[in-house]
Amino acid sequence: MVRHKPSPSFNITSLTVSIPTKKRAQSTTPSRWSTLEFRIYLLIIVLTVPWMAWVVIRISLPTHPAYHLFSDRLSHSWLFGWPxxxxxxxxxxxxxxxxxxxxxxxxxxxxxxxVPTQLRLRLNLVFALVFNVALHGTSTLKILAILSLNYALRARHPSFTWVFNVAMLFANDRFSGYSYASISPSLGWLDDWEGVYPRWYISFNITMLRLVSFNMDYYAATTTPKSDSHPPHAYSFPVYLTYALFAPLYIAGPIIPFNDFLVQIEPQSTRPLTQKQExxxxxxxxxxxxxxxxxxxxxxxxxxxxxxxxxxxxxxxxxxxxxxxxxxxxxxxxxxxxxxxxxxxxxxxxxxxxxxxxxxxxxxVRCMVNNYSALAFWRAWHRSFNLWIVRYIYIPLGGSHRQLLNSLLIFTFVALWHDLTFRLLAWGWLVSIFLIPEMVAGWVFSAEKFGDRPWYRHLCVLGAVLNAFMMMAANLVGFVIGTDGVRYFVGQLVGTKEGLQFLVCAVAGMFVGVQVMFEYREEEKRRGIYRRC
Incomplete structure (x- = not known):
């Protein structure tokens, strides 16, 4: 893996953030940006996107008949006095x-x-503890207790780690973070100092991923050591606490595996001899x-x-x-x-x-509207979580040998990890179901068989349009309007004349957009950039 170094001159591919990529042969397809076909596509986009924005701006104005239904949810602001x-x-x-x-x-x-390099580990540990106390007050003691129990399981089979951490997720949610008074009335006074963010168990989901990472990396290093493994003394309790509570990544991530964190936080004392200073x-x-x-x-x-x-x-x-x-x-x-x-x-x-x-x-990695593949979308959306899942769930479960079953198990875990609600569980199952058409189409109409046919690109675009609509539906269920809202929305689209007219226009517009997405990725390949998303 290599990190792509952006070209000194700005180009269209510079819009996407740089990530590590794989080296492959450059794309041999000629650029289509200057062709009449793509000039028409770009003109349609230039005319359509402002109209799309204006439609939503218009229904947000005080002059709209339904403004009174949501105006009490708006706040005063710093920008021109606009709500x-x-x-x-x-x-x-x-x-x-x-x-x-x-x-x-x-x-x-x-x-x-x-601070000198040799003292940075100590600095980050002290800063993390102070930061945690400021956030959660006396609940930091609860967090440290959970971390200590997890550390005690590091040498046991990974199944112990998984059972413990999943149980903690359910228990944290069930008991809302365990008030001290519920443990013992004599400890009730500890509940008075809650910190600025008392609901520590909400963000603990992120911490749980780090706990699993540490234990599984330790278990792998001590049971199947490799030439590039860290020595056992590197997995000390202070380093573990620093990793689990590292202030910049504590609240929301991104998630970094323990071994990767260790290489960067203590490069001299823990780096395997086969690795070079980055x-x-x-x-x-x-x-x-x-x-x-x-x-x-x-x-x-x-x-x-x-x-x-x-x-x-x-x-x-x-x-x-x-x-x-x-x-x-x-x-x-x-x-x-x-x-x-x-x-x-x-x-x-x-x-x-x-x-x-x-x-x-x-x-x-990608803008939300620059996605057409369900599989690639999840590699680019919450990418660090995806890398964590591949490393600690997907590969241990057998990887692509049982791709559909593994995907169902993974998205069920992802949904429950986000929130213990039926809405997100429905989202996880929908995503798993929507992977099937893409997997079947990729097998039936593979690029190896039909990639040189002139109609192949347009057929792929039509399939990608269907994919994009299914992904939007799944995410609307999970994160926006729920099942009731999507049911009504679909009914309006396919059950009314105005809805059908708009649906036809939306499919045509999506077709244009996906054509541009395809060409954007081809342009990346021409410049030596290969992303699996």
């Missing part, structure tokens, strides 16, 4: 705390810069900071002009105030909002980690 849709609780908790998080990240980065990620910081600011401002424009969260939480399917096209585009931009509300915190925390000298995986 802002800060209704999404998950993003609101991050947005409202950006200044304090930036200050904490700045202090941590300065300390990392000035360059610190300082060269990534400036361009990555620019990407973060751009995405942050994009979200600000979105929530100040399109009130998608406020409108969809008002359950628009219960009112006759919206046209099918308006509901469809509201759902589309709701998915854009979901993408941005995850992308921005992940990029912030990865930027903080880069400043601290640790380079975790990039979580979001």
């Amino acid at each position: 802002v849709d800060n209704w999404d609780a998950q993003y609101r908790s991050f947005r409202n705390n950006v200044p304090i998080l930036a200050a904490v990240a700045g202090v941590h980065a300065l300390l990392t810069y000035f 360059e610190r990620p300082t060269t990534l910081i400036k361009p990555y900071f620019i990407r973060f600011i751009f995405t942050l401002l994009t979200m600000e424009v979105l929530i100040h002009t399109m009130y998608v969260v406020a409108i969809k939480d008002a359950r628009p399917w219960e009112h006759a105030a919206y046209l099918p096209s308006e509901l469809a585009l509201l759902s589309f931009f709701s998915l854009i909002h979901v993408w941005l509300k995850l992308l921005i915190p992940w990029r912030f925390f990865r930027l903080w980690s880069l400043l601290a000298g640790i380079d975790p995986p990039e979580n979001m």
Whole structure:
């Protein structure tokens, strides 16, 4: 694996963040960007995208008849006095705390810069403990107790680790983090100091992944040691605590495997002799900071002009105030909002980690609308989680030998890991079902058999359009409007004249968009960039 180094000159492929890629022969297909076909496609996109945005802006204006249904969910803001849709609780908790998080990240980065390399492990451990106490107050003792129990299982078979950590997820949710008073009335006074983020068990899902990673990496190193394995003394309790509670990645990730973290946090004392010192990620910081600011401002424009969260939480399917096209585009931009509300915190925390000298995986590789394959989509969406799943679940379960069964088990775990609700369980099963058409089509119409036929690209695009609609439906169920909303939405699309007219236009528009996605990936290959997403 090699990290692609961007060309000094800016080009269209520079829009996608750089990640490690595999070396392959360059694409032999000539560029289609200057052909009449693609000039027409690009013209359609230039004309259509502003109209799509305007439809959602229009239903967000005070002049819209349904404005009163969601106006109480809007807040005052800093931008021209416009109301802002800060209704999404998950993003609101991050947005409202950006200044304090930036200050904490700045202090941590300065300390990392000035503290000698040999003391950085100790610095990160102390900083992580102080940060955790500030977040969770006395609940830090509960977290340390769970971490200690997990550490005690490190030498046992991985099944013990899995049973323990899955049980902790259910128990944490069932008992809402275990108040001290429920353990013993004499300990009730400990509940008074909750910290700034008392619900520690919500973010513990991320910590659980690190606990599994540490134990499985330790077990592999001690039972099947390889030439590039870390020595057993490297898996000490202080290093384990530093990894599990590492401040930049503690709240939301990205997730970095323990062995990868260890190579970067203690490069001299724990690096196997066969590995070379890697360059610190300082060269990534400036361009990555620019990407973060751009995405942050994009979200600000979105929530100040399109009130998608406020409108969809008002359950628009219960009112006759919206046209099918308006509901469809509201759902589309709701998915854009979901993408941005995850992308921005992940990029912030990865930027903080880069400043601290640790380079975790990039979580979001593609823009949400630059995906057409269900399999590739999950490699690019929450990428560090996907890499974790492949390493600790997919490969141990047998990998591609039982791909469909493994996918069903994995997406069930992913859904329950996110939240113990039926809606996300339905999402996981839908995603698994929607993988089947793509897998069958890839087997029947393989590139090896038909790749040189002139119609093959267009057939693949039609299949990708179907894929894209299924992925949007699954994510609308899981993360936006639920099963009731999707049921009403589909009924409006296929059960009304206006809905059918819009559906035909949407399929045509998606066809154009996927053609551009295909060519974008071909352009990446021409430049030596190969991503499996």
